[in-house]
Structures are given as C-alpha cells and as structure tokens.
Amino acid sequence: MGKYFLRTLLVLLILSLVYKAVFFLSSDKAEGEIIGYGSISSKYHGRKGKVSFEKINSPVIRVLFDNQVYEVSEKKWGFFNEYEIGEKLLVFTNKSRVRFEINSVLHYWITFYDLGYGFLICILSTVFFGIIKPPKDKVPVIWK
Numbered sequence: 501m502g503k504y505f506l507r508t509l510l511v512l513l514i515l516s517l518v519y520k521a522v523f524f525l526s527s528d529k530a531e532g533e534i535i536g537y538g539s540i541s542s543k544y545h546g547r548k549g550k551v552s553f554e555k556i557n558s559p560v561i562r563v564l565f566d567n568q569v570y571e572v573s574e575k576k577w578g579f580f581n582e583y584e585i586g587e588k589l590l591v592f593t594n595k596s597r598v599r600f601e602i603n604s605v606l607h608y609w610i611t612f613y614d615l616g617y618g619f620l621i622c623i624l625s626t627v628f629f630g631i632i633k634p635p636k637d638k639v640p641v642i643w644k
Contacts, residue, residue, distance in 0.1 A: 502587075504629040512618045520609060524592060532563040532591035534583045538573045559583050563591045563600070572600045575603050577607060 536558045541553050558578035563570045572591075583589070590603040601608045 505626045508622045508625040511616065511627070512621060516614055516618070518603045523594070524603070524608075525603050527592040527594055527601075528565060529590060529592040530601075531588055534559050534562040534585050534587045534589070535571070535586055536560050536585055540573060540575050540578065542575055561589075561591060561600075561602070565593065574600065576611075577602060587631070 535561075537557045539555045541557050542556050554580035556575055558573045558575060560571055560573045563572065591600055592603060593600045
C-alpha cells in the first residue's frame with residue numbers, strides 16, 4: 501500500500517510543479533516592493549448559516565508593469581506576514597494582469613491547498629488500489 505501512496509504523491513507533486521512552472525515561465529515578471537500592510541475583510545460561513553467577517557492583514561505591494569504602477573494585495577498573502585516594509589521581491593502575473601503572485605515557496609509553489617488536496621487524493625487512491633487490486637503474494641479465494 502505504501503508504494504501506491506508514494507507513487508500517487510510523486511505524480512501529483514510533479515503535475516503541480518509542472519503546471520506552476522509553465523505559468524511562471526509564461527508570465528510577466530517584475531520586482532515589487534512592500535509599501536505597507538492593508539486590512540482585507542474576508543467573509544466566511546460558520547455553523548448554522550451564520551455569516552462572519554474577519555480582517556486579514558495582508559502586505560500591499562507596489563509593482564511597475566509596462567510603465568504602469570499597480571498596488572496589489574491578496575487575501576492569501578496575509579497568512580504569512582514574514583515580509584518587512586521596503587523589502588523587494590519578485591512578482592509575476594499573467595498577461596491580463598488579473599492575478600498577481602509572489603515568487604515564494606509557501607505563497608506559490610507549494611501552498612496549503614496543494615498539500616491538503618494532494619494528501620486527500622493520496623489517501624483515497626491508496627484505499628482505492630487496496631480494494632481493487634489484490635495483493636500479489638496471496639492466493640485468490642475461489643468460492644464453491
């Protein structure tokens with residue numbers, strides 16, 4: 501069973517990194533600067549249908565693309581506040597400037613969503629292969 505788990509994990513990791521590498525290599529890149537932290541309101545649904553709001557402090561980054569200055573802040577950047585004001589970092593985006601990403605391991609390359617969904621798929625595929633494929637060393641049971 502362990503080999504199915506590891507094989508599935510390896511395939512998912514390779515597919516995720518290849519997909520993200522293609523997006524990274526085909527995107528526009530520029531150096532951005534942290535100019536401060538902004539508060540972003542996030543809405544989530546709690547138990548019994550209650551709607552709650554929370555504020556997330558997310559870094560605001562000033563980026564220059566095609567002689568136009570963008571000041572961007574994303575909710576997902578607020579979970580890791582390891583950046584200092586004035587720090588420079590690599591920012592990349594697609595051609596339509598819809599989605600900005602920070603070139604960081606935890607912000608782009610391996611996120612918590614990747615880890616969570618990958619682990620869930622690995623567990624489910626291991627169980628699936630355990631049910632479908634019988635072990636090689638055991639003799640199949642023949643019912644009479």
